[in-house]
Amino acid sequence: MATVVPLAEAVGNLVHDGDSVAMEGFTHLIPYAAGHEIIRQGHRGLTLIRMTPDLIYDQLIGMGCARRLVFSWGGNPGVGSLHRFRDAVQNHWPAPLEIEEHSHAGIANAYVAGASGLPFAVLRGYRGTDLPSRTPNIRPITCPFTGEELTAVPAINPDVAIVHAQRADRRGNVQLWGITGVQKEAVLAARRSLVTVEEIVEELEPRPGAVVLPEWAITHVSEAPLGSHPSYSAGYTVRDNDFYQAWDGIARDRDTFLAWMDENVLDRKAAR
């Protein structure tokens, strides 16, 4: 049963120090507003999970919120590296960051297993790579029907999943469309969930290809207009490509980064 509450209250209710937090959204619908609220509330020791960590995880890592990162690709899309992520792994600044590296499909299937109430997911990939030696969470498994050796990864059941969507109705049913990632899988796998939306509407008009998350699968919905900036919400906002370019210079230097976060995140309140 979803309840519609202000963003600061939702994050306060749902995210606790030491939690595992999955923030999904691929290229588009990335939940920046919620990430900034986590930073403002000063959470520590988080295990961050995300198939494709981009600027929002660079910010969370650089602000010292994360202890661990589960991921398959970490970069500034179309621009280059995430400098705060690299600084944390290479130089332990501002704190050491433990990483668990997977393939894209590994994380996607681990969410599906989590959402299905199954203990693990099965993949053909990983075999022959060095990844199984890096983590106990990638292990061989033998198919009981064919005898083929495959790879198992444990289900991901995050403490909290956070996604951004275009719309919700007042009961908390959510509708999202455009380039979809694994938002549905992450929300259904999570113990608690927060969906930020561009707007709350009286009725959700059906749309071909849209993903619907029913209110019974969601804990809180918060209205956060422009909440996916600098990524975008198809039908509402466009991607701020200039910001992704600018972030390279902002994040390259620790002091410049901290000054930017002070001015643009810490000194601001959540939209409502």
Next chain:
Amino acid sequence: MSTTGADRGATRAGTARTGAGDSDAGPAGATRAEICVVACAEAWRGDGEILAAAMGTCSILGARLARLTFEPGLLTTDGGALLTAEPVPIGAPAGPAEGWMPFRDHLWLVQNGRRHVMMGASQIDRYGNTNISAIGAWERPASQLLGVRGAPGNTICNPTSYWIPRHSTRVFVPEVDTASGVGTDRAARLGPRASRFHDLRRVVTDLGVFDFRAPDGSMRLVSLHPGVDAGEVAAATGFAIHGLAEPAEPAGPAEPGTGGEVPRTRMPTGEELRLIREVLDPGGLRDREVRA
């Protein structure tokens, strides 16, 4: 990850010219980047109706060029989640869509295998093991790279090629620091059942084209780009490439890897140059990826 020019083994020999005697040669003046685009396109020849998943400018241009010319059945994207009805200029909006390929569906396609991917690599070794994960000790790397992304699944499930814009000893290493993509030696050790979909096709670089069809599954010269000599490639590679030795004697028609005349990458045709220059990449992004 781009490499710097400082570790290059040899000074570049200048832009490629149409080689005398190249029967398939197009107009003179094709740049090295344009030769690379056509060499990338050739990687998808014969693939038919499958998804051409391309990363990197010349690779993306190559996939779209192949579809516009000799491989019309290829599925190409707008660089995002749309399958385009026609190959579009690089960076342009998708235009009419032929279909949707959201991330989740793309991952199913990887499992299913109707896909030939051309990826980049920060390191590649003689057996085609690749690294896009970390340089140095994995526990605390000297350089944390982007992460393995789709490489473990791609290489074990799909035909895989590589596009490496700067051939250098920094990339072509004796042994990768972390294997994120599976090479022929590791695939062989997994046995025939696990490796039955493993299919490393070719490596295209700014200097030449290579495959893994040496008798021991190691890297073999397919062709050098016009204007490139074997010594230049050897100096830019941290291991011996099969068939790269200086030509012993100019005997007979050249078979890759058998010595004799060094095989040359074919020049773009006039129509291919027109499509590259006027249709697919009028802004000249290709020349920013591959230096003349």
